[in-house]
Amino acid sequence: MTAAADQSQPLVSGRKSKSGLLRTEIMQGLALISPTFLYAFILLVLPIVVVLAHSFWTQHYLTVDRTFTLANYRAALGEPMYRDLLWRSLRISLVVSGLTVFFAYPIAYYISFYGGRRKGLWLFLITIPFWTSYLLRIMSWKVILGYNGVLNSALMGLGILHEPSPALLYNSSAVVITLTHAWAAFAVLPIFVALEKVDRTLIEAAADLGDGPLRAFLRVTLPLSVPGIVSALLIVMIPTVGDFVTPKLVGGKDGMMIANAIQVQFGRAANWPLGAALSVTTMIVVSLMAGAAVFLIRTVARLAR
Amino acid sequence: MFDRVPPERTMIEIRDVTRSYGAFKALDDASLAIREGEFFSLLGPSGCGKTTLLRMIAGFDQPTSGSIAIDGQPMDGIPANRRPTNMVFQSYAIFPHLNVEQNVAYGLKRLRLDAGEEKRRVEEALEQVSLTGLGRRGATELSGGQRQRVALARALVMRPKVLLLDEPLSALDKKLREQMQIELRRLQQAVGITFILVTHDQYEALAMSDRIAVMFNGRIAQVASPKDIYQRPVTRQVADFLGGMNFVAAEIVEESGATLTVDTLGFGRVKAEKPPAFLRKGTSATLGIRPERLRVLWDEERFDFEVAGTVVERHYFGEVTHLIVDIPGLEKPLSVIETNDFGADDIPVGAAIRLAYDPEALVALAD
Structure with a gap:
């Protein structure tokens, strides 16, 4: 039957030639992927190409000199201010993603293991704070952490402080607290999904082989939820490095991050090439850090067995 | 073994x-x-x-x-x-x-x-x-x-x-x-x-x-x-769950100690061991016999315990043949499993045959 089909194929196509048939197939394929391809090209590739190109140019007030130069990168990597800002951004995003995962894991664990039939409701409740604007949420942290804020009043009311502490707001800790809260839900979801995929029989098997609840968690549940931890970490780490709204509003002078410098270059300083060079540098460093973090977690998980 | x-x-x-x-x-x-x-x-x-x-x-x-x-x-x-x-x-x-x-x-x-x-x-x-x-x-x-x-x-x-x-x-x-x-x-x-x-x-x-x-x-x-x-x-229930079983309705004639004496159509008067969970309900009881404990008798072969009937269905399974045999007086036809070494697979549907059984193989069952 297959032989007959093989023979009949060229007979039917006849003279229409194979390349013609091939071309239509390619055309069909291209036509099918073109909307997605164009979409990705215009919204993802093109902007990055524009940024990359700018990073090698020079700006003279209103005109852009398009001769190739590495001066911007020299500035981005060489100037102590940018280096400090970049380091601080990386440190803050690392601390934020670590803390977020640390706080999100128990929540995800509880919903997955004890949520029963109300899992959906629990997840829904977690998303409720995110229905309000991000700016409003930052503002409410200002209300909590401010000089005359909720936290200071409470601490004074308890007699722990005698006068309001100015140390709560306008520093990098305030940025860390605000960002950790802001990204909590994004960390809960991937961890929840990973925990849902852990076969409960495996935990029973661990108990059957002599493990108490804590050991069974450390030897079975935790290693099997590593993919969720890794994605939660990346989901939080990558965007927080580039955040500029939070540091601007609650960071004060000590809480400024690299994105604030980039914003200044694209805005008031009107030095797009330097801003572009800072952006590209940040992108590369973040990618390296994310890769290192994933590698580290995987290695630890492997060694822990 | x-x-x-x-x-x-x-x-x-x-x-x-x-x-x-x-x-x-x-x-x-x-x-x-x-x-x-x-x-x-x-x-x-x-x-x-x-x-x-x-x-x-x-x-x-x-x-x-x-x-x-x-x-x-x-x-x-x-x-x-x-x-x-x-x-x-x-x-x-x-x-x-x-x-x-x-x-x-x-x-x-x-x-x-x-x-x-x-x-x-x-x-x-x-x-x-x-x-x-x-x-x-x-x-x-x-x-x-x-x-x-x-x-x-x-x-x-x-x-x-x-x-x-x-x-x-x-x-x-x-x-x-x-x-x-x-x-x-x-x-x-x-x-x-x-x-x-x-x-x-x-x-x-x-x-x-x-x-x-x-x-x-x-x-x-x-x-x-x-x-x-x-x-x-x-x-x-146990009998039914473990393999095939022919159920035969019976009338209790005598109940003494652990033994039941019953009358059945087809199998006549039989003594059977009374199961521990047996609860007498009136005079009726159920007997069971496994399909492979019924044997087809050939030609002039005679046995002390026989029932006669007509083959109504025949199913061939390679090493064995399942015969469904209608016995006059029995509510349901009997299912018989016969190995194929003597030609059970050649018995035509509609043939009149005789079946031999061991009275020991008839067991009384509780409901």
């Missing part, structure tokens, strides 16, 4: 155990004593409570009332990780992030054996289940049969007092399943550990067990050796 006589020491004592979920009783007042070194099967249809009982022995579930003791120790409130039992799960529950060796060594890690001893025990367990050399294989690279063996090795390496098997063969194909039945039985004889097998496959239970408990609706209907369960089922 000689049956190995299991020692008479009780390993597991299950006393009046009930497990309720609201109004539903998954297990209803079950009592059972399982002997040391015995291959014991819990057999029944799905939802009969056999898995519930197994999980309560393992410690994954607690009885609503009643008690379980293992090797003389009461198990009330003792969690699974501190019981001298190990389980082979239906899904095998192989840890996907560990290789074969690490899976088998999982429970040993806690015992803090020295490295050489641990390695030796893992090797020994792998050898027992014929997986030598596959220690480095990843858990996801195993076939169904190999996964089952890893699960078995992982439990055996702990040297439990009782090994629990939750439908371990149900995911395997027929040929592998039959091979594993023989291997499991051989392994159990070799290690001498008490095995408790949960299954819904009557042939599996019959082929492997020293004793079988047949369960229906949370209750234990009968506990006996495979031969007794098959030849002397006490209730109609």
Whole structure:
């Protein structure tokens, strides 16, 4: 039957030639992927190409000199201010993603293991704070952490402080607290999904082989939820490095991050090439850090067995 | 072949155990004593409570009332990780992030054996289940049969007092399943550990067990050796669940002690042993006879006990032929299984034949 089909194929196509048939197939394929391809090209590739190109140019007030130069990168990597800002951004995003995962894991664990039939409701409740604007949420942290804020009043009311502490707001800790809260839900979801995929029989098997609840968690549940931890970490780490709204509003002078410098270059300083060079540098460093973090977690998980 | 006589020491004592979920009783007042070194099967249809009982022995579930003791120790409130039992799960529950060796060594890690001893025990367990050399294989690279063996090795390496098997063969194909039945039985004889097998496959239970408990609706209907369960089922339900059975309506003529004398159409007056659960309802009773205990009589062959009838259906199964024979006076035609060595496969539908039977093979059944 297959032989007959093989023979009949060229007979039917006849003279229409194979390349013609091939071309239509390619055309069909291209036509099918073109909307997605164009979409990705215009919204993802093109902007990055524009940024990359700018990073090698020079700006003279209103005109852009398009001769190739590495001066911007020299500035981005060489100037102590940018280096400090970049380091601080990386440190803050690392601390934020670590803390977020640390706080999100128990929540995800509880919903997955004890949520029963109300899992959906629990997840829904977690998303409720995110229905309000991000700016409003930052503002409410200002209300909590401010000089005359909720936290200071409470601490004074308890007699722990005698006068309001100015140390709560306008520093990098305030940025860390605000960002950790802001990204909590994004960390809960991937961890929840990973925990849902852990076969409960495996935990029973661990108990059957002599493990108490804590050991069974450390030897079975935790290693099997590593993919969720890794994605939660990346989901939080990558965007927080580039955040500029939070540091601007609650960071004060000590809480400024690299994105604030980039914003200044694209805005008031009107030095797009330097801003572009800072952006590209940040992108590369973040990618390296994310890769290192994933590698580290995987290695630890492997060694822990 | 000689049956190995299991020692008479009780390993597991299950006393009046009930497990309720609201109004539903998954297990209803079950009592059972399982002997040391015995291959014991819990057999029944799905939802009969056999898995519930197994999980309560393992410690994954607690009885609503009643008690379980293992090797003389009461198990009330003792969690699974501190019981001298190990389980082979239906899904095998192989840890996907560990290789074969690490899976088998999982429970040993806690015992803090020295490295050489641990390695030796893992090797020994792998050898027992014929997986030598596959220690480095990843858990996801195993076939169904190999996964089952890893699960078995992982439990055996702990040297439990009782090994629990939750439908371990149900995911395997027929040929592998039959091979594993023989291997499991051989392994159990070799290690001498008490095995408790949960299954819904009557042939599996019959082929492997020293004793079988047949369960229906949370209750234990009968506990006996495979031969007794098959030849002397006490209730109609047990008889029906274990293979084919012809049911014959009978009238009770006399009831004396453990013996019933009954009149049947077709089989005449028969004496039968009275099952313990027999409750007399008026004068009617049910007798049963296995299809293979009826034999076709050829030509002039005579036998003391015969019934005559007409073949209404014939089904050919290769090594045997199933004949459906209508007997005048009987409500339902009899089903007969005849081996094909004398030409049973050539008996035409509509032929008048005579069937021989052994009156011993007729058993009285409780409802």
